[in-house]
Amino acid sequence: MNKPDKLITDFLKKHHVLTLATCTANQPWCANCFYVWLEDENCFVFTTDPVTRHGSEATQNPQVAGSVVLETSIVGKIQGIQFYGIMEVPEGELAEKARFAYLKRFPVAVLMKTNLWVVKVNQLKMTDNRLGFGKKLIWER
Numbered sequence: 737m738n739k740p741d742k743l744i745t746d747f748l749k750k751h752h753v754l755t756l757a758t759c760t761a762n763q764p765w766c767a768n769c770f771y772v773w774l775e776d777e778n779c780f781v782f783t784t785d786p787v788t789r790h791g792s793e794a795t796q797n798p799q800v801a802g803s804v805v806l807e808t809s810i811v812g813k814i815q816g817i818q819f820y821g822i823m824e825v826p827e828g829e830l831a832e833k834a835r836f837a838y839l840k841r842f843p844v845a846v847l848m849k850t851n852l853w854v855v856k857v858n859q860l861k862m863t864d865n866r867l868g869f870g871k872k873l874i875w876e877r
Contacts (some may be wrong), residue, residue: 740778740875744862747815748773748804752841754780756802756823756855758793765789771804772841774833778857778877779821781834783850791853794823800855814865821857830854 739745754771757764767790769782780802784791794800800823805816826834834852839845862873 758790760793760796772837780855818861821855826854
């Protein structure tokens with residue numbers, strides 16, 4: 737499997753909140769979720785209740801999009817990731833890896849009933865103005 741550029745994976749590993757966009761019946765929705773990036777699987781792992789709007793919508797339409805961004809007012813330091821992929825409940829070996837990685841990053845989650853989900857990413861696009869204004873790095877599965 738081809739891998740995203742190291743700048744992309746380093747950025748994703750350094751951050752911990754993604755914005756997730758779902759859509760059903762022509763009505764888009766965004767939600768923020770704490771995540772961990774599984775590098776070998778090229779997927780985000782996060783927890784959400786299936787009755788949340790984004791959880792419910794993903795069961796109807798698993799195609800999602802999202803972003804991970806660095807907040808800065810300095811134009812030359814703007815960095816961010818946009819992505820799209822398929823949101824699903826992980827199974828088998830992926831479920832085990834996802835649970836281990838999520839609890840390692842967010843140990844307090846062991847105290848909660850967690851419903852883990854993954855977004856199997858099909859495309860990542862990173863904007864990194866440190867490399868030049870509007871510089872983009874793109875990875876596709």
